[in-house]
Amino acid sequence: MSRLAFKAVVYHGFLRLGELDVVPANGHGFRFPDNEIRIHHISPVSGRCPPLSILHTVSSASVRCKLESSSPVEQANLISLHASCLYELKTAVVLLGEEEIHLVAMPSKQKKSPCFWCFSVPLGLYESSLGLLNLRCLAIVFDLDETLIVANTLKSFEDRIEALRGQIAWETDSVRISGMSAELKRYTDDGALLKQYAGSNCVMYNGKTYKVQFEEVPQLSDSCERVVRPVIRLQEKNIILTRINPEIRETSVLVRLRPAWDKLRSYLIANGRKRFEVYVCTMAEKDYALEMWRLLDPEACLINKKQLLNRVVCVKSGSRKSLLNVFQDGNCHPKMAMVIDDRSKVWEERDQPRVHVVPPFAPYYAPQAETANAVPVLYMARNVACKVRGYFFNDFDKNLLRKISEVFYEDEVVTLPHAPDVSNYLTSEDSGCVTNGAANAPFADGIHGSETDEILNPPGEKHAVDVASIPVKETPDVKLETSQPTIGIIPNIVGPNASRTLMPSQKTGLLGNLARQFLLLMVQI
Incomplete structure (x- = not known):
């Protein structure tokens, strides 16, 4: 026995299996409480991945220690445990607080007695990772606002229209006036559509009347009340009208779905086989986020209804998003996850290399951006x-897998090959995406972050857009398209240049007040 090793008694439940020597690894000393190795359970059988490959991929601490037998007496129970784990691709699991210590049975060049490597992982992570790796599945985390959707309420339409009217009133450049007037018209048209829906539960579009369909929202827990929402889906326009609180018309929302979402969604679950486990991380309010996701995944194919509350993660506006927070239940390791977001800087620095940044969805400011390229933004994300x-x-x-099959108990841990990491494969050479100039927009196209709180807590007065009172100022000599931002093809760079300069907490929320302040300032000048 090594001078640095010490003996520990091994139990499985109440059955004493024998004694093993605990040998330090990687220069770290690790001791089991009371020098007892109490096996809580045996892990599930792995279909195709040796336990060593799984734990090397998801364990942040590498090998904590090694276990070997120096007993001159044959320990039949330990031999049986070792053989079972080695040949059936299982591990023996010891629970220590919030950690699992996995005993991985190792082949040996020299020993004929049981020997193990020990890894530590958070509770539940091994079993979840085993399932993902055996099924060749990773995790994907979506942002909502300006990544997959843009949503507006009557109040937010009113604020954005008022802000644009203020800008147009003081603008002197005819090209910019033309562009802002076209943007104003898009806001006005959608605002009028939402006003119809909020007032009468129906809309007139292209000469056809669309009435609401009442959709029952799945009850996510026994304590949830039954909710039925009035919904209108204009499929050809990728527009959905819904009401977060069915009893309060001021919580009506017009949602624009990003083009090619159906292509990305179908890839994730093609032929009924999941390629990715899906999560959502947003700075929006929880009920709003759940409804937006229901509109995106109405049949709950991407996230099972029972998993929704845990998989739709809402972060306080202004805080950093974190993959460890998304996977706090131990259902995935960040190295096995990628993120689709229109900003990387809202994520913890360690997670930013795993973010595929897409241009912000801006259907009002730059509607042509989604169709200007042969490959839509979300189809590019699918690729x-x-x-x-x-x-x-x-x-x-x-x-x-090939190299791990050649590893023996006596080998140094440092000889293990590097484990795969999603961040290694998200590079600036990814297929180009369309820039839409949204980073230069004075405000976001839809509600965002803390603004979503106002949907559930609307002001006392009703905020309705008086569409008829808003003049659309146009310059007949200038084509509307000429003022739109130039479309360019750039690589998908994960970094500061790929994200907007404004954090969600810094975005304009009360744009009406902003416009009034702007007008007052200009009058004083």
Whole structure:
């Protein structure tokens, strides 16, 4: 026995299996409480991945210690445990607080007695990762506002229209006036549509009347009340009208879905097989976020109804998003996850390399951006997700699994190959995406972050857009399209240049007040 090793008694439940020597690894000393290794349970059988490959991929602490037998007496129970774990691809699991210590049975070049490597992972992470890796599945985390959707209420339409009217009133450049007038008209048209819906539960569009369909919202827990929402879906325009609180018309919302979302969604679950486990991380209010996701995934194909409350994660506006927070239940390791977001800087710095940044969805400021490129933004994101998944499992299968099959108990831990990490495959050489100039927009196209709180807590007065009173100022000599931002093809760069300069907490919320302050300032000048 090594001078640095000490003996520990091994139990499975109340059955004493024998004694093993605990040998330090990586220069770290690790001791089991009371020098007892109490096995709580045996992990599920792994279908195709050796436990060592799974734990090397998801364990942040590498090997905590090694276990070997120096007993001159044959310990039949330990031999049986070792053989069962080695040949059936299982581990023996010891619970220590919020951690699981996994005993991985190792082959040996020299020993004929049981020997193990020990890894520590958060509770539940091993079993979740085993399922993902065996099914060749990763995790994908979506932002909502300006990534997949843009939503507006009567109040937000009113604020944005008022702000644009103020800008147009003092603008002197005819090209800019033309562009802002076209943007104003788009806001006005959608505002009028939402006003119809809020007032009469129907809309007139292209000469046809659309009435609400009452959709029952799945009850996410026994304590949730039954909710039925009046919904109008204008499929050809990617527009959905819904009401967050069915009893309060001021909570009516017009939602624009980003083009090609259906292509991305179908890829994630093609032929009934999940390629990615789906999560949502947003700075929006919870009920709003749940309804937006229901509109995006009406049949609950991407996230099971029972998982929704845990998988739709809402972060306080102004705080950083974190993959560890998204996966706080131990259902995935950040190295096995990618993010689709229109900003990378809202994420913790350690997570930013795993963010695929898409241009902000701006259907009012730059509606042509989604169609100017042959490949829509979300279809490009689908291609990136496909590439990342392919590279990850190619590396896992051809590099990690092959080399791990040659590892023995006596080998140094540092000889293990690098584990695959999603961040290794998200590069600036990813397929180009369309820039839409939204970073230069004076405000976001829809409600965002803390603004979503106002939907559930509307002001006492009703905020309705008086569409008829808003003049649309146009310059007949200038084409509307000429004022729109130039479309360019750039690489998908994960970094500061790919994200907006404004944090969500800094975005204009009360745009009506902002416009009034602007007008007062100009009058004083």
